[in-house]
Amino acid sequence: MAAEEEKDKKKPIVIITIGMAGAGKSTFVNRINSYLGSRNKSPYVLNLDPAVATTAFEPNIDIRDTINYHEVMRQYNLGPNGGILTALNLFTTKFDQVLGLVEKRADTVDYVILDTPGQIEIFTWSASGAIITDAMASSFPTVVAYIIDTPRTKAPATFMSNMLYACSILYKTKLPFILVFNKTDVQSHDFAVEWMQDFEAFQTALASHRDTSDEDGEPTYMNSLMNSMSLVLDEFYKNLKAVGVSSMTGDGIKEFFEVVDASREEYESREYLPELERARAARDKSLQDIMGESMARLTRDLAIDKQRNPVLNETWEEEEEGDVDEGGEDNIIDRSESPWPGEYIDLTRQKGHRDNTNWPRPA
Numbered sequence: 001m002a003a004e005e006e007k008d009k010k011k012p013i014v015i016i017t018i019g020m021a022g023a024g025k026s027t028f029v030n031r032i033n034s035y036l037g038s039r040n041k042s043p044y045v046l047n048l049d050p051a052v053a054t055t056a057f058e059p060n061i062d063i064r065d066t067i068n069y070h071e072v073m074r075q076y077n078l079g080p081n082g083g084i085l086t087a088l089n090l091f092t093t094k095f096d097q098v099l100g101l102v103e104k105r106a107d108t109v110d111y112v113i114l115d116t117p118g119q120i121e122i123f124t125w126s127a128s129g130a131i132i133t134d135a136m137a138s139s140f141p142t143v144v145a146y147i148i149d150t151p152r153t154k155a156p157a158t159f160m161s162n163m164l165y166a167c168s169i170l171y172k173t174k175l176p177f178i179l180v181f182n183k184t185d186v187q188s189h190d191f192a193v194e195w196m197q198d199f200e201a202f203q204t205a206l207a208s209h210r211d212t213s214d215e216d217g218e219p220t221y222m223n224s225l226m227n228s229m230s231l232v233l234d235e236f237y238k239n240l241k242a243v244g245v246s247s248m249t250g251d252g253i254k255e256f257f258e259v260v261d262a263s264r265e266e267y268e269s270r271e272y273l274p275e276l277e278r279a280r281a282a283r284d285k286s287l288q289d290i291m292g293e294s295m296a297r298l299t300r301d302l303a304i305d306k307q308r309n310p311v312l313n314e315t316w317e318e319e320e321e322g323d324v325d326e327g328g329e330d331n332i333i334d335r336s337e338s339p340w341p342g343e344y345i346d347l348t349r350q351k352g353h354r355d356n357t358n359w360p361r362p363a
């Protein structure tokens, strides 16, 4: 038992970073990456954003090495958000390989960092986001770092919306949750801490904000709603920790890691593990479902394209049943182990054509 506990202690902590577009997620990931690097504790970093043009850090596993987002958009006839979601779904079909690579490094790294797509809902409300989260959390102590743009959260209504969103993610993931108030070099997060600790302070701020009463001096519907919500959220605030950081200057990053380390105990002591064990059992099935869905959709979309576009007609032809790649190949690349060999999940090859296609890496 003692040996088992010792083994558990060595497991790295997974930090899943999520945040509204522009909250500073990528800057934050870059900052914590360099913070850990400067302490000889370089983390294992996964980039899950297929559409990001460049990352300031060098991820160990990069979705862009496996999935060409532009090609997914083209082949599936999708817009940017649909393209990101489908790319993430396809990547998720290979997530068992990702887990395997992370597990291989589990003894040598203390932290694993996941940078998620800029469009928060693509990760937080998709089946693949849930599968990735469950898969990580059932294998390693995992925390969610929710990055908040502090200067943009100063208005009580915006603050409330952000907290409601955070609340919904907390209850969905059921994982230790850290509110990371970013950009404190521009705006201190003291106001947020005060509002979280004292709902009357929030209500006072709300009342003094403009447009909170109608022409008869009565509170507007929104004002009353937010007043009531502040009472409800009072309970939610007790379940999370808040830390103020500046990803720009590095302020507060040390405190962030103190909170992360404390979350390990929370993860191990609370009731996450039995629930996550169940999630692990469901995971394999979900992976198969997602893969099936993605392939069915691909086949459907290709059939439509085939009707519309005679040129594609020549290159995308139906293949014998059973020839579809069902994710058995070792496609996920750990760049820290080998130089990037230029491999992708080749969607066209799944239909039996362009066997040797190597799509250019997104610029």
Ligand SMILES: Nc1nc2c(ncn2[C@@H]2O[C@H](COP(=O)(O)OP(=O)(O)OP(=O)(O)O)[C@@H](O)[C@H]2O)c(=O)[nH]1
Pocket: 019, 020, 021, 022, 023, 024, 025, 026, 027, 028, 117, 118, 119, 182, 183, 184, 185, 186, 245, 246, 247, 248, 249
């Ligand atoms: N002043 C200040 N600016 C910051 C800080 N962190 C990020 N920024 C700026 O905020 C903007 C958005 O930062 P990103 O890191 O690109 O944000 P993101 O959430 O990853 O954005 P998307 O991935 O595009 O959704 C950039 O202009 C950053 O320079 C900070 O701590 N302080």
